[in-house]
Amino acid sequence: MTRREISVDYIARVEGEGALKITISNGAVENVELKIFEPPRFFEAFLRGRDFREAPDITARICGICPVAYQMSAVQAMEQACGVEVPSPIRDLRRLLYCGEWIESHALHIYMLHAPDFLGYEGAIDMAKDMPGVVERGLQLKKVGNKIMSLLGGREIHPINVKVGGFYKTPTRKELEPLAESMKWARDAAIETVRWVSQFDFPAHERDYEFVALRGDGEYPLGDGRIASNRGLDISVAEFEKHVSEDQVPYSNALHARIKARDSYLVGPLARYNLNAHQLSPLARATAKEAGLADQCRNLAQSIIVRSIEVLYACDEALRIIDQYSPPSEPSVSVEPKVAIGYACTEAPRGILYHRYQIDGEGTIQDAVIIPPTSQNQLSIEQDLRALIVEEIDLDDETLRALCERTIRSYDPCISCATHFLKLDRVEC
Amino acid sequence: MVASKQTSNLRPLIIGIGNDMRGDDAVGCEVARRLAKMASANWDVCHAEDEALALMEAWQEREAVIIVDATQAAGSPGKIQRLDPTIGPLNSIMNDVSSHGLGLGYSLELARSLGKMPVQCLLFVIEGIDFSTGADISPEVEKVIPKVINEIMQEAEKIVSGGDMR
Numbered sequence: 001m002t003r004r005e006i007s008v009d010y011i012a013r014v015e016g017e018g019a020l021k022i023t024i025s026n027g028a029v030e031n032v033e034l035k036i037f038e039p040p041r042f043f044e045a046f047l048r049g050r051d052f053r054e055a056p057d058i059t060a061r062i063c064g065i066c067p068v069a070y071q072m073s074a075v076q077a078m079e080q081a082c083g084v085e086v087p088s089p090i091r092d093l094r095r096l097l098y099c100g101e102w103i104e105s106h107a108l109h110i111y112m113l114h115a116p117d118f119l120g121y122e123g124a125i126d127m128a129k130d131m132p133g134v135v136e137r138g139l140q141l142k143k144v145g146n147k148i149m150s151l152l153g154g155r156e157i158h159p160i161n162v163k164v165g166g167f168y169k170t171p172t173r174k175e176l177e178p179l180a181e182s183m184k185w186a187r188d189a190a191i192e193t194v195r196w197v198s199q200f201d202f203p204a205h206e207r208d209y210e211f212v213a214l215r216g217d218g219e220y221p222l223g224d225g226r227i228a229s230n231r232g233l234d235i236s237v238a239e240f241e242k243h244v245s246e247d248q249v250p251y252s253n254a255l256h257a258r259i260k261a262r263d264s265y266l267v268g269p270l271a272r273y274n275l276n277a278h279q280l281s282p283l284a285r286a287t288a289k290e291a292g293l294a295d296q297c298r299n300l301a302q303s304i305i306v307r308s309i310e311v312l313y314a315c316d317e318a319l320r321i322i323d324q325y326s327p328p329s330e331p332s333v334s335v336e337p338k339v340a341i342g343y344a345c346t347e348a349p350r351g352i353l354y355h356r357y358q359i360d361g362e363g364t365i366q367d368a369v370i371i372p373p374t375s376q377n378q379l380s381i382e383q384d385l386r387a388l389i390v391e392e393i394d395l396d397d398e399t400l401r402a403l404c405e406r407t408i409r410s411y412d413p414c415i416s417c418a419t420h421f422l423k424l425d426r427v428e429c
Numbered sequence: 430m431v432a433s434k435q436t437s438n439l440r441p442l443i444i445g446i447g448n449d450m451r452g453d454d455a456v457g458c459e460v461a462r463r464l465a466k467m468a469s470a471n472w473d474v475c476h477a478e479d480e481a482l483a484l485m486e487a488w489q490e491r492e493a494v495i496i497v498d499a500t501q502a503a504g505s506p507g508k509i510q511r512l513d514p515t516i517g518p519l520n521s522i523m524n525d526v527s528s529h530g531l532g533l534g535y536s537l538e539l540a541r542s543l544g545k546m547p548v549q550c551l552l553f554v555i556e557g558i559d560f561s562t563g564a565d566i567s568p569e570v571e572k573v574i575p576k577v578i579n580e581i582m583q584e585a586e587k588i589v590s591g592g593d594m595r
Contacts (some may be wrong), residue, residue, distance in 0.1 A: 427489075
């Protein structure tokens with residue numbers, strides 16, 4: 001009997017701490033374990049007993065890359081529980097804030113984490129030596145996203161201006177004007193980004209994923225919509241837990257999510273795009289077409305193109321909102337607590353982020369469930385890795401390890417969010 | 430991040446890095462705060478999150494930068510290390526992998542690749558022992574803060590008088 005073990009002790013260029021262990025027995029892949037060893041975060045537990053108005057600021061602390069996603073899902077779940085719908089200017093400002101987070105998070109992943117894989121660099125530091133202008137463009141794009149976060153959120157990381165019912169303070173039209181100038185530059189830079197990444201060499205590998213995303217009602221989804229898939233799933237947010245299960249696995253601090261009736265599924269840019277490409281702005285659609293991207297894309301590696309298209313869309317959408325903005329009469333609406341359960345799902349940069357809260361008549365949180373995108377993708381990541389290893393089993397350990405890491409990075413996993421998440425161990429027996 | 434005084438590239442910029450809510454991780458912030466309060470100070474002070482873009486922006490167009498940060502190492506709490514990142518890549522203690530962004534080590538190396546490293550740059554790293562949430566700065570680290578401040582002041586004075594920190 002031969003036993004071969006490959007380990008990646010710490011997966012580089014991903015958010016958080018995880019490892020991979022592959023066991024190969026007599027030439028066949030026996031086991032693939034994506035280990036998320038970032039410690040458990042216990043956020044759901046310490047939300048219990050807190051006031052419902054504290055949820056957006058507490059949950060924002062789950063992630064420094066996508067705090068807005070946590071805030072948006074939290075406030076909308078609380079408002080849904082209390083039967084409140086915010087006026088359209090507040091909804092638009094939330095959408096604008098979310099555009100900032102998409103731009104900032106996607107630019108970081110495209111330029112700093114993912115592009116070096118296609119160009120043969122160890123990382124962005126090496127890439128910057130040969131192409132400083134390109135890396136500078138990525139940094140500036142990220143900065144524009146940060147600008148939106150600062151203006152609307154009060155600060156770049158862990159915004160403090162979001163509240164249940166709206167915002168603590170809303171900007172005037174004049175205050176948004178300088179942002180429009182930055183957004184025009186960013187929109188051009190986003191087009192350049194799409195052209196740049198679409199020229200990379202992509203592996204031909206495709207997989208028949210079940211894509212799950214919000215389906216926008218007349219717009220590309222960010223903050224609301226029904227949860228849909230390319231295999232017939234079409235449910236309200238409140239029905240999510242009826243269709244999706246979360247299971248504990250012994251080797252990981254993240255739960256594995258799966259669709260009960262079927263199996264793994266994929267959330268994130270590729271899922272959003274496959275379900276909603278027709279709802280992109282005309283400029284984003286035209287740029288995708290120019291880049292050779294069809295309305296359906298099953299090549300995970302090409303998610304870098306889709307992310308770039310989404311950056312472009314976010315710039316376009318931000319400019320639209322700024323142009324049409326009329327400040328709300330009040331920065332927020334009153335939200336009175338009542339005994340209820342509230343549900344919300346929004347599109348974090350990495351995919352759908354589900355929140356459910358049960359509150360009492362005083363507004364005290366009795367129960368909280370948070371299902372982040374990376375834990376929803378974890379099973380799919382393991383299945384992609386298994387397929388890759390079966391196909392490339394004769395490669396030496398170092399090459400195989402690098403390919404596995406590339407696959408994982410294509411998902412842009414946020415391991416920190418998933419713990420409630422790399423190291424590659426390959427065992428041959 | 431807020432610069433405490435009007436910026437000028439002729440004045441050294443002191444950047445305190447850290448998290449006030451994580452025990453000894455606050456030492457960079459605390460050193461920066463105390464230096465900012467000093468009358469007739471010949472330097473500018475700011476606090477920065479441990480994030481690449483924010484850090485590079487902080488030292489943009491600055492000729493001389495002094496960075497103060499905590500480090501988690503084994504064995505010598507309160508130990509002060511003085512590093513010059515302009516000479517070459519920092520050793521492994523600063524090759525940080527942050528779960529939520531690109532940290533100080535990454536910022537310095539990216540700045541070097543992009544030709545954006547300050548002409549003069551010194552890094553004071555203080556070894557901590559307790560980084561738990563909500564903890565105060567440990568007595569071992571608190572004890573060395575005056576020494577760190579004194580060394581930074583001497584370096585800042587050298588720069589202002591036209592000298593070289595190295």
